[in-house]
Amino acid sequence: MRMYLLALNPTDSVTEGFLPAAERLALEVTVLTDQPEAHRRVYPETEILECDVRDFHAVITRISNHRRPDAVFTNSDHLQTQAALAADYFGLPAKDWKAALRAKDKAEMRRHLASVGADTVWSTELGVGEDPAVLADLDAPYPCVVKPREGVASEDVVLVDSPEELVRRCKEIQARRPGASLVVEEYLRGELHTLETLGDGRIRHVLGGFRTELSPHPYFIEQCCTYISSHREPVAGQILTQLDALGVGFGVCHTEFVVHEDRARIIEVNYRAIGDHGDLLLAKLLDIPLFEHILRTHLGKPLPADLGARTDSVARRDYPCADRTGTLIAAPAATDLIVDDVQLTYRPLRKLGERRELHHSNRDQLGVLHTIGNDQQAVDRVATDYLSSQRWEIQP
Structure with missing residues (x-):
C-alpha cells in the first residue's frame, strides 16, 4: 500500500514517529515536499518528490502522475486542508476539508463557533496590508491578544493593553509578515x-x-x-x-x-x-x-x-x-x-x-x-x- 505524506520542513514527528510507523505497517511512502533536499538529507532511503504542497491542485496532479494512492496524510499545521482535499479527490479516508480549514484559520474558527452557538469570543480580523490604525477606535476588551491568523508555535502572539499598543504591535508583525492576516481577540483568562x-x-x-x-x-x-x-x-x-x-x-x-x-x-x-x-x-x-x-x-x-x-x-x-x-x-x-x-x-x-x-x-x-x-x-x-x-x- 502506498501512502503520500505531505511535508514542508523535516520534523522529528515524521522522522522519529510517522516514518518508522509506516515501515512497521509495511507501507510504501512517498514524501511530497517543497523542500526535497532537506528531506533527502534526513532520510535518503525514502522516495521524495518535489511539489508545491501548499497548492492542493498541484498535489493532486503530482499524485495522479505517479502511483495510485492508498492514503494521503500530513502532520503539518499548514497542509491539513490540502491533504484532506487531495485524499477526498481520490476517494480515500480523510478529514473534512472544511473542518481542517476552520481549525487552521483562527478567525474563521471564532466566527464558526459563534454562528452555531458553541462559544462567542470577541475578535476581529486585520487583512493583508490593511492599516492597523483602523483598530484604534474599536471597543476592544483590553487586554487582548494579537496573533497571525494562521500562525504556529506562538510566533508573533502578544498581549496588548491599549489601542496605541495594539496599533504598534500590529505594525511590527506586519513588517515581519507582510503577507499575513492578523486576528485580534479578547484575552481568555484561566x-x-x-x-x-x-x-x-x-x-x-x-x-x-x-x-x-x-x-x-x-x-x-x-x-x-x-x-x-x-x-x-x-x-x-x-x-x-x-x-x-x-x-x-x-x-x-x-x-x-x-x-x-x-x-x-x-x-x-x-x-x-x-x-x-x-x-x-x-x-x-x-x-x-x-x-x-x-x-x-x-x-x-x-x-x-x-x-x-x-x-x-x-x-x-x-x-x-x-x-x-x-x-x-x-x-x-x-x-x-x-x-x-x-x-x-x-x-x-x-x-x-x-x-x-x-x-x-x-x-x-x-x-x-x-x-x-x-x-x-x-x-x-x-x-x-x-x-x-x-x-x-x-x-x-
Whole structure:
C-alpha cells in the first residue's frame, strides 16, 4: 500500500514517529515536499518528490502522475486542508476539508463557533496590508491578544493593553509578515491546558492532555507541560462539544484551551499530533503504537474500542529557552537516563555554534526534557534537578 505524506520542513514527528510507523505497517511512502533536499538529507532511503504542497491542485496532479494512492496524510499545521482535499479527490479516508480549514484559520474558527452557538469570543480580523490604525477606535476588551491568523508555535502572539499598543504591535508583525492576516481577540483568562484526541469518524479516544505553564506576558512561550490523564467534567465535555461544532473528529488532534471557573474555552485547534516532541512522549507514556493508529485511520482501518493505554504513568515536558539573541556556545548533549525509577530524556533543539535572533516564541526553545515515572513528585524532582545541573550559554 502506498501512502503520500505531505511535508514542508523535516520534523522529528515524521522522522522519529510517522516514518518508522509506516515501515512497521509495511507501507510504501512517498514524501511530497517543497523542500526535497532537506528531506533527502534526513532520510535518503525514502522516495521524495518535489511539489508545491501548499497548492492542493498541484498535489493532486503530482499524485495522479505517479502511483495510485492508498492514503494521503500530513502532520503539518499548514497542509491539513490540502491533504484532506487531495485524499477526498481520490476517494480515500480523510478529514473534512472544511473542518481542517476552520481549525487552521483562527478567525474563521471564532466566527464558526459563534454562528452555531458553541462559544462567542470577541475578535476581529486585520487583512493583508490593511492599516492597523483602523483598530484604534474599536471597543476592544483590553487586554487582548494579537496573533497571525494562521500562525504556529506562538510566533508573533502578544498581549496588548491599549489601542496605541495594539496599533504598534500590529505594525511590527506586519513588517515581519507582510503577507499575513492578523486576528485580534479578547484575552481568555484561566489555566492553559491541552486535549489530545484520536478518532476514526466512528469513535473518538481521549488520550489525556497537558497543563501548560507559560512565560510571563506579554508573550506566550511554553516552558513546562505536565501530563493529565483525564480532564474533570464538565471541562472535557465542553471542549469535545466545541470540536464537534467545528467538525473535528477524524484522525489525531491537539487542542489548546483555558479553564476558568469550570468553563472551558478553546484557544486554538491544531488538527494534527501534538508537537515539540509531545507526540513522542505521549506514545511512550501511554505505551501504545500511537503513530501506527494515526496512520491506520487514514487507511480506513477502524480504531479498537480500547487502545490498551497505560493509566498509571505521569510525565512532564520542560523547555529551557533562550533569553537573548546570540550564538549558543554551551548546552548539554542528547541524554537518556533512569534516575530513581524515572525515565529522563533530553534532546537538543538547537545546535552548538548556531546563531539565532530572539523570537519571543516557542522558536526560542533550546531543548526538550521528557521525564516519565509513576510518581509526580519524583518526576518533578528529577526534572528540576537535571535542569538546575545543566548550563545553556548564549554569546551575544
